[in-house]
Amino acid sequence: MQKTIFEITKMDCPSEENLIRMNLDDISSIENLEFDIPNRKLTVFHQGEIEAIEKSIVDLNLGGRKISTQQTDQTVFKEHTHQKKLLWSVLAINFAFFLIEMTTGVISKSMGLVADSLDMLADSFVYGISLFAVGGTIYRKKRIAKWAGYFQIILAIIGFVEVLRRFFGVEKLPDFSTMIIVSILALMANGICLYLLQKSKNKEEAHMKASMIFTSNDVIINLGVIAAGLLVHWLESSTPDLVIGTIVFVLVVQGAFRILKVGK
Numbered sequence: 001m002q003k004t005i006f007e008i009t010k011m012d013c014p015s016e017e018n019l020i021r022m023n024l025d026d027i028s029s030i031e032n033l034e035f036d037i038p039n040r041k042l043t044v045f046h047q048g049e050i051e052a053i054e055k056s057i058v059d060l061n062l063g064g065r066k067i068s069t070q071q072t073d074q075t076v077f078k079e080h081t082h083q084k085k086l087l088w089s090v091l092a093i094n095f096a097f098f099l100i101e102m103t104t105g106v107i108s109k110s111m112g113l114v115a116d117s118l119d120m121l122a123d124s125f126v127y128g129i130s131l132f133a134v135g136g137t138i139y140r141k142k143r144i145a146k147w148a149g150y151f152q153i154i155l156a157i158i159g160f161v162e163v164l165r166r167f168f169g170v171e172k173l174p175d176f177s178t179m180i181i182v183s184i185l186a187l188m189a190n191g192i193c194l195y196l197l198q199k200s201k202n203k204e205e206a207h208m209k210a211s212m213i214f215t216s217n218d219v220i221i222n223l224g225v226i227a228a229g230l231l232v233h234w235l236e237s238s239t240p241d242l243v244i245g246t247i248v249f250v251l252v253v254q255g256a257f258r259i260l261k262v263g264k
Contacts, residue, residue, distance in 0.1 A: 008020070
């Protein structure tokens, strides 16, 4: 048995962890994966050569690089007994806030909230892929990943078109108070996800060690929408809302392309 440690600089949350797991799923020489998301490290326990594993990690464009490989005597790993329960919990929270932010975004005419809802939906897709494909074939997992990736891209394109329409047209100002209140609630939802995952931090199951669901991207997005809401009020302009919406749509498209890479 060999143990290879990778540094993955863009691995911010369990979403990236799930993408890595799916991309490595068809490599039979892998015995176990241990993720250290706070320190952006992945430890792979495997038999034989590391080249195929390293290529799969690098191809995801998450900033992965091999740090070291060494022999290990470890051959026993804990079962993933609590994975499904916690995945269902964080999926439910993310999908619920997708619905909340999409609805309030449309009602308040805020593209920032609409875009943030798609970011929540993107996370839901990744958790859903892991759950619904459990026990399924590699082909099934990759097919579901493709559907999710293309659907995200379509939604993001529709969002971009709407941003352009509002930018060149005359629209009522977004409701800044709704933008701020809903984004604060979204921050709280991310905190709940963090708490649920941290409840199992003393267990050895690798996926449940994930303690960074409250990711830098999620924080930036939520705070960005709050800031945009304040600027909409102070400047009496919808431009800040359109700018943050555009930025988040770009992030959603980037996430969609990562999922599509898994589906190849």
